[in-house]
Structures are given as structure tokens and as C-alpha cells.
Amino acid sequence: MLVLMFATVLALTAAQPTVEDLQTDFETARPCQHEVDGREVWEGKKAFFIASYTKQAAELDPSLVGADAVLRDDNSPDVIGEFETACSD
Helix, strand or coil: CHHHHHHHHHHHHHHCCCHHHHHHHHHHCEECCCCECCECEEECCCEEEEECCCCHHHHHCCCCCCEEEEEHHHCCHHHHHHHHHHHCC
């Protein structure tokens, strides 16, 4: 039983993208036409991205964009539906 639980946890961990995967995904994500909660949204292959509430870095350097990843597997269908609508043409 313990081996099965360990294997399940390992499989779930392996399925999640790494920080490097998400950074690359964000860099190639397309901007969406609509916002979610008044924040910019991008659609990547691995996740949606939403402009971060933390804008201190952007205030210091406007070329910096802070965003939070919104993983499809970690959110409810309603939340993902909002992002899909924001990114539909």
C-alpha cells in the first residue's frame, strides 16, 4: 500500500510543470483580448497567466511583467472557463 501511495504522489509531482517550463511557456504565451478581474491574461500551452497583483517590480522597471500561472489541472472548470472566455477571439 505504501509503495502504491508513493508511486501516485511521484506521478502527480512529475505531471506538474517546473518553474523553468512555466517561464518558457509564459515567454511564448499569446496575449488575450479580454481581462479577468481587470487584469491582463495570456494563454500558454501549459497554463494561463494573469498579471500579478504585485506591481512593485513593474513600477521600478516598466519592461518587467509579473504574472501568476493558472494551471488547468489545479483549478475548477468555472475558473478555467473564465480564462478560456478571456482568450477566445
